[in-house]
Amino acid sequence: MRAAIFEKPGIENLKIMQDVEQPKITDHDVLIRVKAAGVNPVDHITVSGTQHKYVAKPLPHIPGAETSGVVQEVGQHVAGLKRGDRVIVHNKVFDGICDMCMDGDEMLCRNGGLIGVITNGGFAEYIAVPEKNAFKIPDDMQWELAAGIPVTTLTPYHALKRAALTIDEFLVIFGASGNTGMMATQFGKKMGAKVIAVSKDNWIKDFGADYIITEYDRVAEKVDELTQGKMADVVLNSLGVQTWENSFASVGLNGRWVTFGGLTGADVKLNVQSLYSKQIKLIGCDGGTRKEITEVLDMSKGLKTRVWKKFTLDEAKEALQALFAKERDGRILINVS
Numbered sequence: 568m569r570a571a572i573f574e575k576p577g578i579e580n581l582k583i584m585q586d587v588e589q590p591k592i593t594d595h596d597v598l599i600r601v602k603a604a605g606v607n608p609v610d611h612i613t614v615s616g617t618q619h620k621y622v623a624k625p626l627p628h629i630p631g632a633e634t635s636g637v638v639q640e641v642g643q644h645v646a647g648l649k650r651g652d653r654v655i656v657h658n659k660v661f662d663g664i665c666d667m668c669m670d671g672d673e674m675l676c677r678n679g680g681l682i683g684v685i686t687n688g689g690f691a692e693y694i695a696v697p698e699k700n701a702f703k704i705p706d707d708m709q710w711e712l713a714a715g716i717p718v719t720t721l722t723p724y725h726a727l728k729r730a731a732l733t734i735d736e737f738l739v740i741f742g743a744s745g746n747t748g749m750m751a752t753q754f755g756k757k758m759g760a761k762v763i764a765v766s767k768d769n770w771i772k773d774f775g776a777d778y779i780i781t782e783y784d785r786v787a788e789k790v791d792e793l794t795q796g797k798m799a800d801v802v803l804n805s806l807g808v809q810t811w812e813n814s815f816a817s818v819g820l821n822g823r824w825v826t827f828g829g830l831t832g833a834d835v836k837l838n839v840q841s842l843y844s845k846q847i848k849l850i851g852c853d854g855g856t857r858k859e860i861t862e863v864l865d866m867s868k869g870l871k872t873r874v875w876k877k878f879t880l881d882e883a884k885e886a887l888q889a890l891f892a893k894e895r896d897g898r899i900l901i902n903v904s
């Protein structure tokens with residue numbers, strides 16, 4: 568099969584090879600013919616080898632954390648899926664037997680990791696995964712939306728659930744027009760919140776944002792105006808240190824500050840007095856549960872994404888390089904077949 572593959576870390580080392588061995592399935596696996604793969608920062612980090620947390624295994628390695636496709640073959644003991652089913656891949660490797668897994672938190676599995684990092688991923692014509700990682704999608708769901716469900720869509724949904732966002736609350740989303748931000752905006756509306764999008768892009772209004780703040784250095788002041796002094800109930804910010812001060816200052820009484828990333832740097836200075844006197848909760852999140860994937864699929868009607876560029880599998884390297892382009896304005900996808 569054709570696949571994007573690298574032998575040693577470095578984006579420049581990613582090559583397209585025509586004769587990579589097709590993955591074999593065991594009795595509990597499904598073989599998927601990949602349709603669309605989302606391009607995610609995790610893929611960039613895995614290929615470039617810049618973070619200790621994401622060391623690619625095995626080498627040579629096929630990256631790709633966000634995969635959608637059609638079931639081609641099923642193992643003997645696969646009961647819930649059949650050839651021809653349209654599926655997405657939940658990209659968590661988990662053992663199902665540790666205390667975290669038994670609590671339903673398989674993304675925190677003590678013996679786990681990520682498909683595309685500790686196993687080969689979806690930048691290839693075929694991928695084999697356990698049946699428990701493959702989820703059937705609605706018949707009318709577009710591949711470009713489907714590819715992003717297990718990471719880009721699930722992660723902000725899980726974060727808003729953990730923040731216990733409820734109806735009529737003020738939700739402030741930093742980077743609202745980013746991959747996860749546009750999904751958080753839509754879930755915020757589905758959950759009945761008043762969404763304040765922090766973004767330079769006006770099109771985020773089409774995703775349901777009630778208000779847009781374009782000046783990143785004046786967010787707290789603008790939130791103060793929009794909420795008439797109440798400030799935000801929930802602030803979602805995965806942009807890291809550069810926006811920390813303004814985002815923490817935007818949280819109101821009994822508010823929740825929630826994150827699943829630190830794009831511009833992870834070390835921030837925290838004023839403990841503000842934290843306790845306002846009873847603020849700081850909440851960290853990583854991924855989401857399989858149960859939540861089914862919830863996201865159940866409420867996916869009307870959900871949309873904004874695609875900036877589509878690449879072919881042969882252009883996988885260019886697709887990764889485009890991820891941090893200044894002019895990027897929406898998702899990057901690889902149309903594999």
Ligand SMILES: [Zn+2]
Pocket residue numbers: 661662663664665666667668669673675676677678679
């Ligand atoms: Zn586990």
